[in-house]
Amino acid sequence: MTTATKPRQPVLKTPLPGPKSADIIARDKQHLSTSYMRPYPFVPDHGEGVWLTDVDGNTMLDFFAGIAVSTTGHAHPHVVQAVQKQIEKFTHVCLTDYPQEITTSLAERLVKHVEKPGEKWRVFFSNSGAEAVEAAVKLARNHTGRQHIISTMGSFHGRTYGAITLTGSKTKYKRGFGPLLPAVSHVPYPNPFRPPLGSTPETCGQAVLEHIESLFVGILPADEVAAIIVEPMQGEGGYIVPPADFLPGLRKLCDKHGILLIFDEVQAGMGRTGKMFSFQHFDVQPDIITSAKGIASGMPLGALLAKESVMTWPVGSHGSTYGGNPVAAAASHATLDLLEGKVKHDGCGESLMHNAAEVGEYIMAELKKMGQDFPFIGDVRGKGLFIGIEFVKPDGSPDGALRDRASMDMFEKGLLNLDCGEAVIRISPPLILTKEEAATGLEMMRRTFEAMK
Template identity: 50%
Template sequence: MHAPPLAQLEPSIITSLPGPRAAELIARDERATSSSYTRVYPLVVDRARGAMMQDVDGNRFLDFTAGIAVCSTGHCHPRVVEAITEQASRLLHMSGTDFYYEVQGTLANRLAALLPNGENNRVFFTNSGAEAVEAAIKLARYHTKRTQMIAFFGGFHGRTLGALSLTGSKVIQRAGFGPLVPGVHHIEYPSCYRCVRRTADASLCCGKSLEQLEQLFARTVAPTEVAAVVVEPIQGEGGYVVPPAHFLRDLRDITRQHGILLIADEVQSGMGRTGKMLAMEHFGVTPDIVCLAKGIASGLPLGAIVASQQVMNWPPGSHASTFGGNPLSCAAALATLDLLEESLLQNATDVGEYLRAKLSELASEFAIIGDVRGIGLMIGMQLVENRESRLPIPKVRDAVVQGAFQRGLLLLGCGDSTIRFSPPLVITRRQVDIAIEILRDVLLHL
């Protein structure tokens, strides 16, 4: 009798963690890899399918991280693997910035259609989210002939120099790497949960952020010198923070008023994670430039920026990438888009609502859960000292993440003391129930 496939199994821990084989491989790895890597727990992956993962000692884990929101269609989806395998037998590489091949052009047309007036849009391919942000910075400066950029505290846009200059998440990410790219200004990102002006009327909320923007224009930098405002529709690294709906609409109005480009960093929030292809769709806002990566190719390295041809007006040779738009990654992305459109956007919506409801039930049991927020399968659970002070408890959050790992559930933190839930978009209600039971057991034994 054959054993069930890994994707159909449930978490099972059979050794102490890390197991003996994992410990051996970790020691070997750490002798040769950069000290800058941040491994949250001693997981050494052997194989994975769907939302399940198995380590080298046979321990099985339910993955609610999806490779930091990358494996959107689940691990090793058979249709993605088939697309990669077929493409690998035909063509591995031919630089798409210098030559043509069918799969890149096909994908470019699919991505161009993500924004209104798709036939008028253009796509530039990169290898990663950070490279997409770098390309967006260059394009914004080239198109506007302006030099200044505005970003938000709590935002994370990457670790290359330009992207890092926009990032305002953690000191450790910037410390020791200055001087960074000049001309970047930061303002607060609206967080209703943290807002000192907390009110039941959402229309009165988040004025502080836009007030800071207007003060910036009045005191520090003229709006006529600003090339772009870069914003995450939902902050990722900053704590899975969902802004009030009118914030992005008001921001869009301000940027239009001053001829400033609006760049949406959809690296983590895009490609179906919120139940729509782009998170901006939830707010009824069309940006000038969209940055994509992570879930775009179900685990293969790929990023892109999308903009109208009026904005993407740089000449040949002004920007290029040897590996951006690699044939294998493009093939994986096309299969990913098919799967998203067929069922996974709806699954992200339906199971996301179910997960958020279950987490809210958990919050009624445990007072340290201060807030549950999110859209689709991009959900944050904020842990606090108590619901009156709302003080963050990062050490407790980290203990919860570790406790979940020891029980077979993979989670990651974000923000000051938030746990992020970003499972593959193939996640089932049964798997949500398993995750909730594991989480409940962790919280009971803190």
């Protein structure tokens, strides 16, 4: 027999930051890089599931998962055990020079999620998303013998030189760092809520495709373009889902001109949207996929997946000392066990991927209902546990200031969250979030929205 228990709530024992946190924040400010942002005064000490406790004993509900990373929540016993087991065996040899079973089997497992009949894929492992993106650009250039890369406005691809050049979200990432990578162009992203190029929500995908074709007529020779890189669902740019015809149309355009299609799945991938990769919501297959973040529940790991016919760079031309580290690979196996449902997580049905779809649908429906009471909620969008809430002014323009106030208010109530885009709060919790925990977070959000009225 089960007894009904009151759902767990955040516990705020001190004002934020508490004394121990304040001391660490002051020391952090003294000694760490001036480039780090510190918008939320929270210093984690330990976590359990979707809950994080700071060094002063304040416990918060985690609705951002370290930017869509902590797929399995904090300190998941299955992941902890896998990491401990591997670390006792060996921590490092170097995948560039020696194969290791744990990484071989991880590659075999990952490609199973993308291979179609008659099509073989291969994997290169890195430590981060940016490194996977760098590898994708190098591979695309090396394979095609072409130089130019087309990316999208609003995108985020990482902080290394190649990745930052492709990034199209904020000028502060680029200011003072040039010259960047040559031969990179940006085109609009088809955002149905703010359709570019004078289009409508229905026609924005086609409008962007026509825009690219127009570049090929007057500005950029198509036969000099190595690849188009795109986030199948845009993350940092505002948690945007493109119209259904956009990615298949991009595939056709790429095929017509011999251009490779790269999907950056670093943020939206690994089960977050309810499918292993977010592009799998559409009828489309890329040539190259970049993955990281949620792939190993917070252990540093990135992956470049490419069709075998594309992964033609020669022996020794690319590598990494730590990439594919066996401890990170062990965490990734454990993460996949839970995502695929090979190992069950209590209260999350057949798999975490399934849970993400179900709980995400519930949150979206509840937020859309709430949106009717609060006119400053202009849009609620997303798939699975990849959800964006856009704040608008009465004239419909983005209200970044209100978003900032709402984000901080939620934080002060005990809900860890993160902004993105111009005026969006992203909801990207661990995929183990239950409906009850989601309801707790939604209630906190409602109280914030009431306070913003």
